[in-house]
Every structure is written in structure tokens, then in C-alpha cells.
Amino acid sequence: MSIEQGTFVQKYDLLGCIQCGRCTGGCPVTVRTELNVRKFVNDTIEDDRLEELSEKPEIWDCTTCNTCALRCPKGLDPFEVLLGLRSMRAEEGNIQPTARDALESMFNNGNPWGKPAARRVDWMEGIEGVEKVRILEPGEKADVLIHICCTAAYDPRIMPLAKNLVRVMEAAGVDYGFIGVEEKHCGSEARRLGEEGLFEYFDEENTELFGRFDVNRLVCLSPHCMNTFKNEYQNLNLPVMHYTELVAELIEDKKLELKNEIAAPVVFHDPCYLGKKNNIFDEPRYILSQMPGVEPLEFLRSRERSLCCEGGGGKMWVESESKEQRLAETRIMDAKDLGAKIVAVSCPFCLLTLEDALKVKGLEEEMRVADILELLGEAM
Amino acid sequence: MSDIFVLAEHRQDELREVTLEMLTMAGGLGSPVTAVLFGSGVNDFADKCASFADKVIYVDDPTYENFNSAAYQAALVELIKAEKPGLVLIGNTGQGADLAPSLAVELDLPYSSDIIAVTIENDKPVATRQYYGGKIDGRIEFKDADTYVLAIREAATPAGEGGKSGEIVKTDNPVTTEITVKRFLEYVEAAIGEVDITQSTALVAVGRGIREDKNMPIMEELAQAMGADLAASRAVVDAGWLPQDRQVGISGKTVKPKLYLAVGISGAFQHVTGIKGADLVVAINKDPDAPIFQYADYGIVDDLFKVVPALTDKLKGMKG
Amino acid sequence: MNVVVCVKQVPDTSDPDTEVHIDSSGRDVERSKFSFVINDADNYAVEEAILLKEKHGGEVTVVNIGPETANQVIRMALAKGGDKAIRLEDEKFEFSDAVCTARLLASAIKDIEYDIVMTGCIATDDGYTATGVALGQVLGLPHAAYVKSVEVVEEGKLKVGRELEGGIMEMLEIQTPCVLTIQTGINEPRYASFKGIRAASKKEIKLMDLAATGLSEDEAGEAGSKSVMVQYSVPEVGELAEMLEGDAAETSGKLAGILKEKGLV
Numbered sequence: 001m002s003i004e005q006g007t008f009v010q011k012y013d014l015l016g017c018i019q020c021g022r023c024t025g026g027c028p029v030t031v032r033t034e035l036n037v038r039k040f041v042n043d044t045i046e047d048d049r050l051e052e053l054s055e056k057p058e059i060w061d062c063t064t065c066n067t068c069a070l071r072c073p074k075g076l077d078p079f080e081v082l083l084g085l086r087s088m089r090a091e092e093g094n095i096q097p098t099a100r101d102a103l104e105s106m107f108n109n110g111n112p113w114g115k116p117a118a119r120r121v122d123w124m125e126g127i128e129g130v131e132k133v134r135i136l137e138p139g140e141k142a143d144v145l146i147h148i149c150c151t152a153a154y155d156p157r158i159m160p161l162a163k164n165l166v167r168v169m170e171a172a173g174v175d176y177g178f179i180g181v182e183e184k185h186c187g188s189e190a191r192r193l194g195e196e197g198l199f200e201y202f203d204e205e206n207t208e209l210f211g212r213f214d215v216n217r218l219v220c221l222s223p224h225c226m227n228t229f230k231n232e233y234q235n236l237n238l239p240v241m242h243y244t245e246l247v248a249e250l251i252e253d254k255k256l257e258l259k260n261e262i263a264a265p266v267v268f269h270d271p272c273y274l275g276k277k278n279n280i281f282d283e284p285r286y287i288l289s290q291m292p293g294v295e296p297l298e299f300l301r302s303r304e305r306s307l308c309c310e311g312g313g314g315k316m317w318v319e320s321e322s323k324e325q326r327l328a329e330t331r332i333m334d335a336k337d338l339g340a341k342i343v344a345v346s347c348p349f350c351l352l353t354l355e356d357a358l359k360v361k362g363l364e365e366e367m368r369v370a371d372i373l374e375l376l377g378e379a380m
Numbered sequence: 381m382s383d384i385f386v387l388a389e390h391r392q393d394e395l396r397e398v399t400l401e402m403l404t405m406a407g408g409l410g411s412p413v414t415a416v417l418f419g420s421g422v423n424d425f426a427d428k429c430a431s432f433a434d435k436v437i438y439v440d441d442p443t444y445e446n447f448n449s450a451a452y453q454a455a456l457v458e459l460i461k462a463e464k465p466g467l468v469l470i471g472n473t474g475q476g477a478d479l480a481p482s483l484a485v486e487l488d489l490p491y492s493s494d495i496i497a498v499t500i501e502n503d504k505p506v507a508t509r510q511y512y513g514g515k516i517d518g519r520i521e522f523k524d525a526d527t528y529v530l531a532i533r534e535a536a537t538p539a540g541e542g543g544k545s546g547e548i549v550k551t552d553n554p555v556t557t558e559i560t561v562k563r564f565l566e567y568v569e570a571a572i573g574e575v576d577i578t579q580s581t582a583l584v585a586v587g588r589g590i591r592e593d594k595n596m597p598i599m600e601e602l603a604q605a606m607g608a609d610l611a612a613s614r615a616v617v618d619a620g621w622l623p624q625d626r627q628v629g630i631s632g633k634t635v636k637p638k639l640y641l642a643v644g645i646s647g648a649f650q651h652v653t654g655i656k657g658a659d660l661v662v663a664i665n666k667d668p669d670a671p672i673f674q675y676a677d678y679g680i681v682d683d684l685f686k687v688v689p690a691l692t693d694k695l696k697g698m699k700g
Numbered sequence: 701m702n703v704v705v706c707v708k709q710v711p712d713t714s715d716p717d718t719e720v721h722i723d724s725s726g727r728d729v730e731r732s733k734f735s736f737v738i739n740d741a742d743n744y745a746v747e748e749a750i751l752l753k754e755k756h757g758g759e760v761t762v763v764n765i766g767p768e769t770a771n772q773v774i775r776m777a778l779a780k781g782g783d784k785a786i787r788l789e790d791e792k793f794e795f796s797d798a799v800c801t802a803r804l805l806a807s808a809i810k811d812i813e814y815d816i817v818m819t820g821c822i823a824t825d826d827g828y829t830a831t832g833v834a835l836g837q838v839l840g841l842p843h844a845a846y847v848k849s850v851e852v853v854e855e856g857k858l859k860v861g862r863e864l865e866g867g868i869m870e871m872l873e874i875q876t877p878c879v880l881t882i883q884t885g886i887n888e889p890r891y892a893s894f895k896g897i898r899a900a901s902k903k904e905i906k907l908m909d910l911a912a913t914g915l916s917e918d919e920a921g922e923a924g925s926k927s928v929m930v931q932y933s934v935p936e937v938g939e940l941a942e943m944l945e946g947d948a949a950e951t952s953g954k955l956a957g958i959l960k961e962k963g964l965v
């Protein structure tokens with residue numbers, strides 16, 4: 001990429017930085033990788049060092065958990081500098097093969113998983129008590145348009161979340177609808193893997209796509225999609241919500257009844273993109289509190305201080321070289337120490353990473369990881 | 381139909397099995413079978429071919445010590461012109477695929493490749509080959525010609541018992557000019573210890589079901605008995621039981637072996653994404669509901685610690 | 701070092717969830733549900749061509765036979781570093797066999813100045829492993845198939861490694877100009893960024909129809925092919941894994957037998 005004078009300085013307001021180090025101090029991945037985000041904020045001031053800095057492997061260790069941004073006294077988004085460096089790599093085509101394949105699949109198939117676009121709605125088959133999932137026609141009216149994350153659409157482990165969301169919508173009598181096979185990747189992970197151009201493409205495509213329907217709001221299954229639609233799309237004039245916000249509303253309005261016991265100590269793990277990034281802390285906790293039998297627990301590090309699971313920021317496709325314990329494993333051990341039987345999440349990536357960590361620790365018999373949608377499915 | 385020519389294939393002092401497979405296949409087509417052998421001092425190969433053919437044309441010349449498609453092609457052109465066989469079978473192998481298409485073009489003959497079955501209908505060959513990675517079969521018919529050239533997939537038919545005693549006709553090298561466009565240099569074997577699993581033809585993949593590092597030797601023995609390389613799920617790599625470069629899956633390697641034997645692997649989506657290019661998947665897992673069975677062609681629901689040693693023994697027995 | 705690289709657009713059928721169905725004609729498959737990608741081996745050929753250009757200078761020309769949608773594959777190759785592109789399209793090219801395809805490619809390549817022509821060694825749809833080698837003969841050039849390494853020894857001469865069964869490499873010297881069919885794994889193909897593809901869409905893709913190739917109607921398509929795929933059929937395979945029953949001694953015996961029968965051990 002051609003680097004113009006002062007690109008990073010202006011784009012990321014680098015001169016605002018006072019080098020206090022609060023960003024690095026709070027960065028969760030420092031315990032297992034070389035990443036020092038403060039230093040990158042400092043060093044990228046020099047344009048002629050950008051090329052060299054972009055080649056450092058640790059720029060790929062950032063999970064974009066947003067902790068550094070929350071802690072920065074000057075209101076900077078330090079990790080965005082790392083994404084800027086990643087984009088230099090992506091533009092040169094010089095990225096890890098796993099990331100390359102994910103990006104190529106986004107471009108070709110509209111999802112990062114190498115799955116055919118035509119099979120995007122296969123998950124809609126066989127939902128308990130639901131004859132036919134409603135797919136909206138262009139121009140059709142509905143209260144809620146639901147966007148299903150690519151991972152929920154294709155990963156059999158996550159599909160039950162999507163199915164349960166449909167069951168919840170039906171049970172609560174929500175006027176909802178889906179996009180169908182034309183639904184596409186939100187672009188969030190494209191951007192985090194450094195593919196700005198591809199992200200902009202999804203921004204345009206999806207904005208046009210959503211505009212075809214006469215709906216009041218867009219509800220997302222994944223906090224990652226929600227965040228992107230809500231905060232990063234240029235011209236999307238549609239209120240965007242996470243499913244936990246809608247479900248909390250439905251329970252409050254007594255439209256959704258939870259009657260089955262989930263008798264267990266449950267600890268909620270705040271997904272970074274829901275909590276730290278979008279300040280949605282209370283809705284998931286409220287939903288859990290309304291499930292009969294749930295004994296709510298809290299992590300020591302919760303809400304704004306919640307520990308990242310390392311599932312975001314494109315990390316699904318870029319493995320850290322570190323051999324140190326994964327943060328997800330730390331999280332699971334913390335949950336075990338608390339005496340939790342269920343680690344509740346509300347994000348497909350958190351579910352995958354934490355469940356994997358649970359298995360690494362050999363705790364499958366003692367505990368489980370479940371998305372709130374799965375627990376809702378059981379409690380309904 | 382007139383005679384069927386089968387090109388004998390050999391490399392590094394071994395007659396390759398595909399030769400016998402093709403001779404067996406040709407033997408079932410109702411025409412006399414001639415093995416065509418280019419080599420240097422390989423009388424034993426000529427004898428072996430003779431036990432599967434009605435005739436062996438053996439060109440014994442130093443030119444053919446190692447394979448060179450240009451040299452083979454020049455000689456075959458002369459032989460085919462002189463003998464006018466009805467059908468020429470060549471292996472669709474590293475050697476044959478480097479030779480058969482250009483040979484057919486030079487002689488302007490009908491050609492098709494990677495054939496898995498051949499029949500003769502109305503005095504002409506009809507061939508079956510696969511499309512879309514084996515998801516579809518296609519029937520190939522040919523326009524009329526005196527000779528047809530087919531490249532046959534390895535292991536398409538098993539080699540028979542032989543039992544013929546064809547005449548061995550030693551023939552002078554039909555080519556007298558020197559081949560200069562292409563020159564054989566040497567064979568290079570892959571260095572031990574740097575296996576690239578993306579290129580392996582057979583993989584034994586180990587999952588968390590192996591439980592402990594100290595159990596790994598049973599997997600190594602199995603891999604050895606199968607002539608396969610070891611691969612792993614991330615669980616095993618994470619544990620440090622195999623190096624990172626053996627990891628299969630979205631954050632590891634995408635592999636495309638002919639055989640993928642998954643042992644103690646649950647079949648997480650992140651893992652199976654990496655084996656979508658595998659031809660045959662076999663899974664051993666004690667959980668009958670393990671998703672890996674949805675991706676496998678064959679499955680064994682049992683304790684790997686029972687099945688793996690038994691399988692190793694069986695395979696060793698077959699070889700020895 | 702001028703390189704011509706032939707690329708094909710194929711349906712992405714690598715995913716186990718992708719179903720391939722025969723269409724009503726019996727001679728093609730239902731294409732509406734596919735996504736289309738560059739043929740895997742061709743992707744490595746593109747990378748190898750660009751690596752050679754980066755090292756030795758020269759130009760890379762991308763040649764394709766395909767419909768307009770194949771422009772996407774061409775543009776990706778241009779975005780990675782290709783300089784020129786030619787696409788051949790004509791209804792009369794339909795049902796060309798490998799030899800005939802080689803003849804069509806040759807008609808476009810013959811007027812280009814080049815040292816090496818590269819193709820992938822196999823296509824994931826038809827699996828011919830034949831087009832590149834046939835192309836060499838049509839052009840009257842030496843060729844090497846399944847190439848896993850390329851090195852320029854001196855002007856007019858390459859040292860190439862061909863991958864044979866069992867991971868053995870056959871090293872040989874070959875004169876240029878020549879045709880190489882590239883095996884996957886020879887390099888690590890780079891990523892074509894979205895912006896790069898957008899920029900590449902400004903480059904011209906020269907179009908050639910049958911008339912432009914200078915070939916006659918009976919030299920192209922089914923008429924020009926001596927082998928013809930007349931009918932697709934569905935091979936018999938089970939959906940779920942076939943479970944081998946019995947105790948460990950029985951199941952392992954059955955499995956060993958199957959592997960042996962399939963020639964896998």
C-alpha cells in the first residue's frame with residue numbers, strides 16, 4: 001500500500017497519546033503473547049516504520065476485545081492501529097493461508113466458512129414446533145428483521161442457537177422475518193482481518209439488502225454482527241439490537257414465559273462485543289434471572305473488566321504461536337472455582353472457544369457452556 | 381479389435397503395480413494383450429509382464445533406464461505406427477499423465493484420461509471416468525479410429541493372478557536420434573522429519589481420544605503399518621503431542637489425502653473443514669453420535685485402544 | 701521471463717455439504733446452487749507465474765476459456781500481478797474434450813511472446829490431468845506435468861521437479877519455451893485484496909470467439925473432440941458412514957480388507 005505522509009497519525013489520532021500505558025496494562029493477551037499495543041501506538045507515528053511494523057506477527061494476536069479503548073484516558077482506540085497494520089498486509093496479499101481462505105470465501109460465498117451461499121438456510125429445517133420459518137419478500141412488512149450470523153447458519157454446533165431464536169420469536173408472537181439465502185456476512189471479521197475494501201463492499205451490499213424490507217428493527221444473533229451494523233456501517237438507518245435486548249423486552253412484557261427449571265449455579269461470561277463494546281451488560285443477566293432455578297454467580301472479572309475469550313478479531317482464522325494457556329481456559333478455571341455448573345454466553349464465538357477450553361480441561365462431566373438461547377430453549 | 385498395448389511402468393528398480401492392473405484389465409477385453417516395456421536390463425520385469433500378457437515387446441536400451449516422457453513418446457509413436465494396436469493403455473500416474481495426452485495429440489488419436497472402467501462395445505472402447513471429485517460418473521464414447529489411447533487410474537481394478545506365459549520379443553530401440561528437450565537428472569526423496577501433510581496420500585489423524593502423550597506410539601505404529609503420515613486435531617497439537625504443522629482444520633492445514641483415518645476425533649466443524657478434500661474418510665470413535673461419522677465413509681464405534689492395535693496387526697499381517 | 705498462465709473457473713464442490721446433481725440433459729450438472737472459484741491447481745500456477753515475474757521480470761498473461769462470470773477469476777489473477785488477459789468464449793466450445801481444449805488455448809497463446817506456459821495439473825470438475833500436456837504437443841513444445849518446483853538454470857533452460865507417487869520428486873532439465881502443469885503445494889498463493897480486484901477490473905480482458913481463434917467449427921467443441929462424455933450417472937455411495945460391526949478383531953479385519961481392496965495400503 002502506498003503510505004502517505006501522516007496516514008496513521010491522523011487516522012488514529014496518534015499524537016493524542018500520552019504514552020501512559022493503560023492500554024497495554026489492561027490488554028488480556030499480554031499474558032500469552034508479545035503484543036504491546038502502547039508501543040505500536042508510539043511507533044506507528046513514524047511512517048517509514050509502518051512496513052516493518054506490519055510484519056510483526058503479534059499484530060495478529062489482538063482479539064479486538066476493546067479493553068484498551070475503554071481504558072485509554074485520551075479516548076483513543078489503540079487496537080485500531082493494529083487493524084491498520086493488518087490491512088497493509090491484506091492489501092499486499094501477504095496474510096496467513098487460513099485468513100486468506102476465510103476472506104476468499106467471504107468474497108465468493110458470502111460467509112467465511114467455505115460453505116455454499118445456497119445452503120445458508122439449511123438450518124431452518126426441523127425446528128421443534130415450527131412448520132415454516134418466515135422469509136420476507138422484498139417490500140414485505142415486519143416488526144423485526146433477524147440477521148443470522150454465518151457461524152450459526154453453517155456450524156452444526158451453533159445452529160441450535162438460530163433454531164431456538166425462531167422458537168422464541170414464535171412463542172412470543174413476534175412479527176419477525178428472515179432474509180433467506182441472500183443473507184450475507186456482516187463484514188465484521190473481514191474488517192478485523194484487515195480487509196477494509198471487502199468490509200466496505202459488505203457495508204454497501206447489506207445496506208441495500210436490508211433496505212428492501214419494510215421493517216422497524218434489525219435483530220442480530222451475534223454481537224459481532226450487531227456491532228458492525230450498528231457502529232461501523234455508513235448509511236444504515238435501521239435500529240440494530242442484539243437478541244438479548246429483544247428477549248429481555250419480551251420477558252418484561254410477559255410475552256415469553258419461562259417455566260422449566262434450570263436448577264444450577266450459572267455464571268455469565270460477557271462477550272466483548274456485547275459488553276465492553278456496546279454496553280449491554282444487564283439484559284443477559286436479566287434473562288438468566290428470570291429462568292426458574294438459576295442461581296446467578298458473577299466472575300471476579302465481569303462486565304467492563306470481563307476477560308476476553310479470544311474468539312473475536314479474526315482469531316477464528318489466525319492461531320497464536322503462544323503455547324501459554326488460552327484465556328478461555330483461564331476463564332473456565334475461574335468458573336470452576338466459583339462453583340458454576342453452567343457458563344452462559346450470548347455469542348457464537350464465545351460458545352466455541354469456551355466449550356473447547358472446557359474440553360481441554362477435561363471438565364465436560366462437571367460443567368457445561370451454553371448460549372442463553374439454548375437455556376431459553378430448555379426453560380420455555 | 382486388434383491388439384491392446386499396455387505400457388509397463390517402472391521406477392527405481394520396481395515394476396509399478398498399475399502395470400499389472402492394466403494388463404489384468406486388458407485381459408478382460410477379449411483381444412490379445414501386448415505389454416510394452418522400455419527399460420535397461422529389466423529382464424525380470426519382462427518376465428513378470430509375460431505372466432500377464434500374450435506378448436511382451438521389450439526395448440532394452442540405456443535410454444530408458446529412467447523415465448523421460450519425450451523419449452517414451454518418440455518410441456511409442458514408432459511402435460504404434462508399426463504395430464497398429466486397437467487400444468493403448470497407459471497409467472494415469474506421475475509418469476503416464478506426463479506422456480499419454482501428448483502422445484495422443486501427436487498421433488491424432490482419441491484420448492481420455494483417469495479412466496476407472498473400460499468395456500468394448502461395437503468394436504470400440506467405452507470408458508467410465510469420474511467427475512466432481514467422484515461425485516458423478518461419466519460415460520465416455522469415442523469417435524471412430526484405428527487406435528484409442530486411454531490413461532487408466534491406479535488401483536481402478538485389482539491386479540489378477542497372472543498365469544500366462546506370453547512371448548517376450550526383444551526389439552531394437554525404434555528411436556535413434558538423441559532426445560535433448562528434456563533430460564532426467566535424479567530422484568529426490570522427501571527428507572524425513574519434514575512431512576507436509578497437505579501433500580500426504582494417507583493420513584492417520586489423532587484426536588483427544590488418545591488421552592496421553594505416552595499412548596502416541598500405538599498411533600505411530602498404525603501409521604507406519606499403513607504407510608501413512610500422522611496428523612492431529614488441534615486438541616492434540618495444543619497438548620504438544622504433535623507439532624503444529626500436523627494440525628488439520630481451519631486454523632491448521634487443509635488436507636486432501638486419498639485416505640483419512642480419524643481416530644478419537646469428535647469431528648468438530650473446525651476440524652472437518654480441513655478434510656473436505658479427502659477421498660475416503662474412516663473414523664474410529666467410541667461415541668456412536670460423534671459428528672465425525674457424518675463425514676466418514678466407514679466407521680467403527682469402539683474403543684480405539686482395542687481397535688488400533690488390532691488393525692496394526694492385521695495390516696502388518698497382510699504385508700508380511 | 702514471460703509467462704502465460706491458463707486458468708479455469710470451476711464450481712466449488714470441495715465442501716462436503718455441496719451436492720452435485722445431474723441436470724435434465726444428463727450431460728451437465730445443476731449449476732444454480734454452486735459458487736464458482738478458480739480451479740485449485742490453477743491458483744498455484746498463477747502464483748508461480750507471478751513469483752517468476754517478480755524474480756526475473758517480464759509479463760504474465762492470463763488465458764481463460766469460460767463465460768463472462770469467469771472474469772472474476774481472471775481479475776483475481778490480474779490483481780495478484782497479472783498484466784494481460786484473454787478470455788475465449790463461444791457456444792461452439794461446449795463439450796470440448798481435453799485435447800480440443802488444448803487446441804483452443806493454443807490458438808490464443810500462439811501469438812503471445814512467452815518462455816513458459818503454465819496450467820494447473822488437474823481441474824477439480826473434470827479431473828482430466830491432460831489439458832496442459834496436450835497443450836504442449838499442440839504448441840510443439842516440451843512439457844512437464846505435476847511440477848512442484850521450478851528453477852531457472854540459464855537462458856533457455858529450467859530445472860523442474862515433478863511430483864510422483866509416494867512423495868518422490870523427479871528432477872529434470874527442460875528447454876524453454878515449454879509447458880508446465882503445476883501441482884498444488886508448489887507455493888503458497890497470495891490473497892487478492894478486494895481493492896486489488898476492483899482496480900484490476902479496469903484492465904482489458906481481450907475476448908476471442910471461434911472466428912478469432914482461426915479454427916473451424918469442426919475443430920472446436922463436441923465436433924472437434926474425439927472423446928465425448930455422453931451421459932452422467934450417480935455412482936453408488938452411502939450417505940452416512942457405513943458402520944463396521946463386531947468386536948475389535950472383526951472390525952479391524954473388515955477395515956484392513958476394505959483398505960486393501962481400495963489399494964490404500
Ligand SMILES: Cc1cc2nc3c(=O)[nH]c(=O)nc-3n(C[C@H](O)[C@H](O)[C@H](O)COP(=O)(O)OP(=O)(O)OC[C@H]3O[C@@H](n4cnc5c(N)ncnc54)[C@H](O)[C@@H]3O)c2cc1C
Nearest residue numbers: 587588589613614629630631632644645646648651666684
Ligand atoms: C477458533 C477455533 C479454531 C479451531 N481450529 C481448529 C483446527 O484448526 N483444528 C482442529 O482440529 N480443531 C480446531 N478447533 C477446535 C475444535 O472446535 C475441537 O475442539 C477440536 O477439533 C476437538 O478435537 P478432538 O476431536 O481431538 O477432541 P474432542 O472433541 O474432545 O473429541 C475426542 C473424541 O475422542 C473420542 N474418544 C475418547 N476416548 C476414546 C477412546 N478410548 N476410543 C475411541 N474414541 C475415543 C470421544 O468420543 C470424542 O469424540 C478450533 C476451535 C476454535 C474455537
Ligand code: SF4
Nearest residue numbers: 027062063065066068
Ligand atoms: S483490543 Fe484487547 S487484545 Fe487488542 S490490544 Fe486492545 S486490549 Fe489487547
Ligand code: SF4
Nearest residue numbers: 017018020021023072
Ligand atoms: S492508553 Fe491511550 S493514551 Fe495511554 S498509552 Fe494507550 S493509547 Fe496512549
